[in-house]
Amino acid sequence: MKVDRPAPQTVAYFSMEVALESPLPTYSGGLGVLAGDMLRSAADLGLSMVGVTLLHRKGYFSQRLDDDGRQYEEPATWSIEQYLHLTESTCQVEVEGRPVTVRAWQYLITGASGTVVPVLLLDTDLPCNDPYDRTLTDNLYGGDQRYRLCQEVILGVGGVRMLRAMGYTRIVRFHMNEGHAALLALELFAEQFKQMLQRREDAINLVKHLCVFTTHTPLPAGHDQFPLDLAQRVLSADQWEALHALSCCNGSLNMTHVGLHLSDYVNGVTKRHREVSRTMFPDHAIGSITNGVHSPTWTAAPFRALYDRYTPAWREDNFLLRYALGIPLDAIQQAHDEAKRSLITEVNRTANAVFDLHTFTIGFARRATAYKRPDLLFYNLERLRQISARRGPLQVIFSGKAHPRDEEGKALIQKIFRWAKELAPEVKVAYLPNYNMDLGLLLTSGADLWLNTPQPPYEASGTSGMKAAHNGVPSLSVLDGWWLEVPLQGVTGWAIGSRDNGTSFERRDDKDAEELYSTLEETILPLYYGDPVHWTELMRFTIALNASFFNTHRMLQEYVTHAYRDR
Numbered sequence: 001m002k003v004d005r006p007a008p009q010t011v012a013y014f015s016m017e018v019a020l021e022s023p024l025p026t027y028s029g030g031l032g033v034l035a036g037d038m039l040r041s042a043a044d045l046g047l048s049m050v051g052v053t054l055l056h057r058k059g060y061f062s063q064r065l066d067d068d069g070r071q072y073e074e075p076a077t078w079s080i081e082q083y084l085h086l087t088e089s090t091c092q093v094e095v096e097g098r099p100v101t102v103r104a105w106q107y108l109i110t111g112a113s114g115t116v117v118p119v120l121l122l123d124t125d126l127p128c129n130d131p132y133d134r135t136l137t138d139n140l141y142g143g144d145q146r147y148r149l150c151q152e153v154i155l156g157v158g159g160v161r162m163l164r165a166m167g168y169t170r171i172v173r174f175h176m177n178e179g180h181a182a183l184l185a186l187e188l189f190a191e192q193f194k195q196m197l198q199r200r201e202d203a204i205n206l207v208k209h210l211c212v213f214t215t216h217t218p219l220p221a222g223h224d225q226f227p228l229d230l231a232q233r234v235l236s237a238d239q240w241e242a243l244h245a246l247s248c249c250n251g252s253l254n255m256t257h258v259g260l261h262l263s264d265y266v267n268g269v270t271k272r273h274r275e276v277s278r279t280m281f282p283d284h285a286i287g288s289i290t291n292g293v294h295s296p297t298w299t300a301a302p303f304r305a306l307y308d309r310y311t312p313a314w315r316e317d318n319f320l321l322r323y324a325l326g327i328p329l330d331a332i333q334q335a336h337d338e339a340k341r342s343l344i345t346e347v348n349r350t351a352n353a354v355f356d357l358h359t360f361t362i363g364f365a366r367r368a369t370a371y372k373r374p375d376l377l378f379y380n381l382e383r384l385r386q387i388s389a390r391r392g393p394l395q396v397i398f399s400g401k402a403h404p405r406d407e408e409g410k411a412l413i414q415k416i417f418r419w420a421k422e423l424a425p426e427v428k429v430a431y432l433p434n435y436n437m438d439l440g441l442l443l444t445s446g447a448d449l450w451l452n453t454p455q456p457p458y459e460a461s462g463t464s465g466m467k468a469a470h471n472g473v474p475s476l477s478v479l480d481g482w483w484l485e486v487p488l489q490g491v492t493g494w495a496i497g498s499r500d501n502g503t504s505f506e507r508r509d510d511k512d513a514e515e516l517y518s519t520l521e522e523t524i525l526p527l528y529y530g531d532p533v534h535w536t537e538l539m540r541f542t543i544a545l546n547a548s549f550f551n552t553h554r555m556l557q558e559y560v561t562h563a564y565r566d567r
């Protein structure tokens with residue numbers, strides 16, 4: 001793309017992963033989906049934004065599961081030219097003392113307003129580069145610490161230089177989506193510092209004014225840290241010097257600390273997550289902007305048709321989804337039946353199962369990892385069998401990938417396969433392989449209930465329940481993340497646990513499992529099978545109260561008001 005006039009004031013949004021379309025393996029999970037949804041909403045709202053990420057030529061990975069639920073990771077190669085356009089711009093960065101040339105592919109997002117938001121996908125696979133450097137934009141979250149740090153140099157430093165090379169001269173804010181992108185701020189600081197036109201404090205303030213940092217997880221493993229000797233080897237002399245001038249890193253290069261030190265506005269992704277982050281980083285002011293999802297992307301076709309008919313401008317103004325209260329109940333029921341039929345058909349096809357359209361169906365899909373507790377539902381198999389025998393049949397559909405190095409997460413998938421065999425045929429359990437955006441939509445729209453059982457307070461936000469809400473699917477969720485911001489019990493779903501365990505990390509699997517079972521047995525199943533009209537009313541409230549708020553239009557408007565405005 002040629003830039004023949006100065007770009008308008010633009011926000012540059014940097015993220016290690018961005019979910020552009022389901023088949024493009026440039027994302028691993030929630031962080032990437034959020035980034036994609038954010039940029040899609042910017043295009044809808046007519047905001048000038050540009051996304052920056054890496055190409056991920058070999059993607060995250062494609063998941064295959066054998067009959068015992070053992071995970072095999074296969075490369076997720078994709079046809080880049082089919083989706084992206086190669087730009088003419090290049091820039092140079094230094095990695096381990098070697099010059100690396102970076103080029104950029106471009107993906108264009110066109111919004112409901114007609115605004116186009118470009119996303120730049122940086123690529124180092126050029127013949128002029130060292131063979132190791134050519135691999136740096138291949139694998140998302142693959143390789144060792146050295147590989148990861150080199151990637152972060154390409155993203156942060158390369159990203160800033162690429163924007164300059166492409167003529168983006170009026171960037172009003174640089175937004176770091178998680179610490180992976182924090183070297184962008186170090187590069188901005190190094191630019192100032194090298195010129196020596198500024199006192200150190202002035203240079204820091206100038207950079208802070210430009211930067212916004214969003215932290216996404218209370219899990220220590222989610223915060224990138226690198227040994228200083230590795231940082232010294234990988235970074236250029238200018239960046240190394242800038243890092244010292246910042247004096248924010250004692251003993252290691254902690255990307256969260258870099259982001260916190262160089263941003264005027266820092267936020268967590270729900271109100272609870274802000275409280276947890278404040279205890280983790282007591283020296284910094286931290287705000288909160290609750291996550292959302294991009295409404296049209298996460299609404300299944302039957303519901304899109306319904307909203308188009310009853311609240312026509314909902315794509316431009318997601319708040320209008322509150323008028324879902326006026327949609328007739330039988331129209332909602334029909335749309336759900338259609339979405340459920342698509343899901344059951346897919347389960348029976350891929351998992352070789354015999355799931356039934358009229359059986360109460362629980363959905364659970366997210367990254368397979370310990371703190372998400374996919375095993376909580378199986379805490380007492382006999383109890384689950386009894387509930388189903390007493391209150392009516394139930395079937396459960398799981399999906400989710402474990403990170404290649406998360407052995408505990410992989411073992412959880414195998415356990416679910418074992419429990420599924422033990423529970424059959426009374427309770428049917430299926431695990432769909434290779435969770436991606438398409439499956440995410442199919443599952444969150446086709447289930448009757450969305451189950452969420454993380455260990456508090458680790459679920460910073462959670463977004464799949466918001467997708468379910470867009471399709472009228474209520475949640476049964478532990479009180480953590482976004483579910484703490486849903487005010488009424490029994491109106492759009494049900495809660496497990498209490499509101500007041502604050503930021504404590506105490507595990508209470510036995511109590512949580514008991515609450516899960518008793519809510520299913522005494523409230524949810526009797527309502528579903530015994531009072532279908534009341535159940536459909538609940539679905540309608542779920543759309544009107546939750547989808548109208550937990551969307552990225554509202555979220556982006558909050559970013560504009562709190563993070564991007566002139567401060």
Ligand SMILES: *Cc1c(COP(=O)(O)O)cnc(C)c1O
Nearest residue numbers: 029030366436437440462463464
């Ligand atoms: C929405 C989504 C996620 C994130 O879901 P959480 O509830 O936030 O864990 C992860 N992966 C895919 C493919 C998704 O669509």
